[in-house]
Amino acid sequence: MQYIRNGYTFTFSDADVVNPDEYSDCNGRYGIKPYLLHDHGTTIAVVFARNEQDAIDEAVDADKLDY
Numbered sequence: 001m002q003y004i005r006n007g008y009t010f011t012f013s014d015a016d017v018v019n020p021d022e023y024s025d026c027n028g029r030y031g032i033k034p035y036l037l038h039d040h041g042t043t044i045a046v047v048f049a050r051n052e053q054d055a056i057d058e059a060v061d062a063d064k065l066d067y
Contacts, residue, residue: 008041018062022048037064 003010035055037044045064049055
């Protein structure tokens, strides 16, 4: 998939999604939103979480980020 934002083109695949099972709750009812964690256009992880801190914690737990 591709996502363009602020002049950056982000490319990611299903392998970049940390917690795909949370996608079903991503309709706003439980406050879960998708977060694209990146480093200057390079996708690190896609996480479904309630807030930024939860998204970062999920990415760390999945070894996508260093603690």
